Amino acid sequence: MSADSYAVRDSMTMLRRNLKHARRYPSMTISVVAMPLLMLLLFVYVFGGALGGGIDIPGAAGGGDRGDYTNYVTPGILLMAVTSAAISTAVSVCSDMTEGIINRFRTMAISRASVLVGHVVGNVIQTMISLVLVVLVAVAVGFRPDASVVEWLAAFGLLLALAFALAWVSAAMGLGSQSVETASNAPMPLTFLPFLGSAVVTPESMPDGLRWFAEYQPFTPINETLRGLLLGTGIGNDAWTSLAWLLGLSAVGYFWARASFAKVVKR
Numbered sequence: 001m002s003a004d005s006y007a008v009r010d011s012m013t014m015l016r017r018n019l020k021h022a023r024r025y026p027s028m029t030i031s032v033v034a035m036p037l038l039m040l041l042l043f044v045y046v047f048g049g050a051l052g053g054g055i056d057i058p059g060a061a062g063g064g065d066r067g068d069y070t071n072y073v074t075p076g077i078l079l080m081a082v083t084s085a086a087i088s089t090a091v092s093v094c095s096d097m098t099e100g101i102i103n104r105f106r107t108m109a110i111s112r113a114s115v116l117v118g119h120v121v122g123n124v125i126q127t128m129i130s131l132v133l134v135v136l137v138a139v140a141v142g143f144r145p146d147a148s149v150v151e152w153l154a155a156f157g158l159l160l161a162l163a164f165a166l167a168w169v170s171a172a173m174g175l176g177s178q179s180v181e182t183a184s185n186a187p188m189p190l191t192f193l194p195f196l197g198s199a200v201v202t203p204e205s206m207p208d209g210l211r212w213f214a215e216y217q218p219f220t221p222i223n224e225t226l227r228g229l230l231l232g233t234g235i236g237n238d239a240w241t242s243l244a245w246l247l248g249l250s251a252v253g254y255f256w257a258r259a260s261f262a263k264v265v266k267r
Contacts, residue, residue: 014118036081076199093174094183168253175260218245
C-alpha cells in the first residue's frame with residue numbers, strides 16, 4: 001500500500017472518530033445548529049415586517065414585506081450556519097491538543113496530517129446537515145427560492161467550499177488556543193462578519209465607512225452569489241470574487257494549520 005493510501009485510510013479513521021465524538025457529545029453540535037435557526041426565526045418574525053418595508057430589497061417592487069425579507073435574509077442565515085459551525089472545529093482541535101491524545105498519536109504509525117483532516121471533513125459533514133435543516137425551516141416560514149436543480153447544487157457547492165475553508169482557519173485557531181474556552185471564542189469574529197455585509201440589510205442602507213467595509217469584505221460577494229443562485233438576482237462579478245476569496249481562505253487556513261500542528265507535534 002502506498003503512502004497516499006495509508007494517509008487516506010488514517011484520515012477516514014480520524015473522521016469516524018470525530019463523528020463518533022459528535023454523536024456521543026452532541027451539545028456543541030446542537031448549539032451550532034440551533035443558533036442559525038434562532039437567528040432565522042428572529043429576523044423573520046421579529047424584524048421581518050419592519051426591515052421588509054425599510055430596505056430596498058432586490059426584486060421587491062414598491063417596497064417589500066415579511067415574505068420578501070424572508071427570501072432576502074435566508075441566504076445570509078445559511079452563511080451564518082457555516083460560520084457558527086466553524087466554532088466546533090476550533091473546540092475539538094483544541095480539546096485534542098489539551099487532553100493529551102496527541103501524545104498518544106505521536107507513538108502510533110499514523111499519518112499526522114490525518115488528525116486535522118478528520119476534524120475538518122467531520123466539521124464539513126456536520127455543517128452540511130445543519131444547512132439542510134436551516135433550508136427546511138426557512139421553507140416552512142416562507143422562503144420561496146426559484147432555483148433549478150443545477151443552481152441548488154451550485155449553491156450547496158459554494159457553501160461546501162466556504163465550510164471547508166473556514167474549517168481549516170478554525171482548526172488553526174484551535175491549535176493556537178491555550179484552552180477550550182479560548183478556542184470557542186477565537187472564531188467568533190467570523191460569525192459576525194455576515195452581519196457586517198449584505199446578509200440582513202443592503203450595504204446601501206449603511207453609513208459610508210461601514211458600507212465600504214461591507215462591500216469589500218469576503219462574505220458579501222459570497223452572499224450575493226448565493227442569493228443570485230437561489231433567487232435569480234444579479235450575480236455579476238461576485239461569483240469570481242467569491243471563488244478568489246474561498247481559494248485564499250482555504251490556502252491561508254491550510255498552511256496556517258499545518259505550520260501550527262508541526263510546532264505542536266515537535267514540542
